[in-house]
Amino acid sequence: MTSNQKNLYEAFANHISEYVQANLDKEIVIDDLSNRVGVSKYHLNRLFQATTGFQLGEFIQRRRLQHAYSLLASGESSVIDASLAAGYESHSAFSRAFFKAFGCKPNEVKLGTECEWKTPNTLKNVSRRDLELQPDIVDLPARTCFGLYGRGFRDNSFKSLGESLFAELGQRFQRINYTDYFSSAVGVALESPWQGDQTASRFFAGVLRADLPANLGLDEYFWAEGKWARFRYKGSYSLMWQTISRIYAGWVIPEAISLKDDAIVQVYLNNPKNTPESELLTEIYFPLL
Template identity: 25%
Template sequence: METIMLLNNTLEYIERNLHTAINIDDISKVACSSRYHFQRVFHSLTGFTVTQYIKNRRLTLAAEELVSTDRKIIDIALKYGYESPEAFTKAFKRLHGISPSALKKLNGKIKAFPKISFQISIKGECEIIYRIVEKEAFKVFGTGFETTRINDAAYKEIPEFINKIFKDGTHDRINEVLGNSKGSLLDGFHYDFKENGTRKYMMGYEIPRTEISDEFTILQVPKLTWAVFEGYGAMPDNLIIQDIWRRIYSEWFPSSGFEQVEGPCIEKNFWNNKKHDEYKCEVWIPVKTKSINW
């Protein structure tokens, strides 16, 4: 598949330029993608931000040089983009668990971070149900926190946050503003994505025609085109929506004519029966038609 070939080309480009300054815009061009979309896809498929992957590859090669050559630590640090031995030592120890000088002296074991490669796997899973929606600008309100995709922390922290606002009454206060009954499901908003992997998450809903208390966060969402994906499951089951996210980036984007654009990603939840033990979920991702096919 052309998408996988282009993604692997970006990895080869990174490998060839580990000794020089690497610009994410240049990597994105190799992938025939926008900077924003490339970073979302790369992070989703690998679990690493682009900058984190580059840093780990450089530190792996630096460690190999330390144990196999007589080069000075300062020279190796400069070769891999570090302006001082102190900055190099701090980053090196964070990855390898040992300082450069100790590794060189003891000829210790290296914690290797190997070059990755992308492969397509056809598993015969069920079809991906989606639709394309045009939606005017709107505002939402709610409560949230900052999380990160590093080490899949968001998968743990978001359910914990949702449980917390159910228990402390915040979830019901939002429903009260909306005029909804207690226990009505709210939407989840992922926004303010950063290149270091952090983002903000908020539980809330579109603002009604009432005044909103200062205790709530307000988020403005511009007019966008959305790809909307559906899933069904039992409550509580976070794996359903996590699987939708996985398939969007590993299956749908590589084979679609769309790429992600800047804007919030939304998770909408609906009760599927009166018992409130089954639900329908939707993932809304802002997209545009690819200007250049992968």
């Protein structure tokens, strides 16, 4: 990593930290934060986590709890006021989060007990070039995928949701005797699941095939034309998030890559019904500016 690249992502993390600190008493809107730091809102949380080791929501919570601690330690704020300042309407939820962060209760700080803040350094020292993560850069035409949308993210994966959506697709494709659909299957996480309610996060499961009859009742996903970085992943779908995280930390950040505000697309190259998990192949496409 060059010093300019390192400074770029230090500035990225510092800008976010400064913005959060200045707006602890307000709702922090991802669109505003994204515009401030000049990073796509789709990729914002993953880049921040790769740079700092924190998910963005966790970082904001930590900063608010630190602020509450300061208010209590000053002796000028009640526990209820400190709780509200940290964004907690429930006293019990505030107390649990406070104890997890500091190892003591809010009223103990109010009485003068000093607690230790448990946090790693703001910037990770692991964002270095990963020689295994060198993609093919490809120019792709615009394409329309046909499939189904669903909601639900759990255990760091859309695996369960994807399985149910593809099972439903399989039943519909039986009507037209289309059994080899996994030769062109795609999966797309429409939002970053770490930026809101994970159970509401949307996922698209479909195929790269245009000649499908309208009576199948399929939804459409538009895969935009442009330049894409294509990575090859081998292994279980449930562990793919680890490779995606590595791409952010070991390629996007060290190479100072500018990403378009568009979803990552996964193309599945073999059928999980007759392929061992360790042999599953997936192409992962990152959208480039």
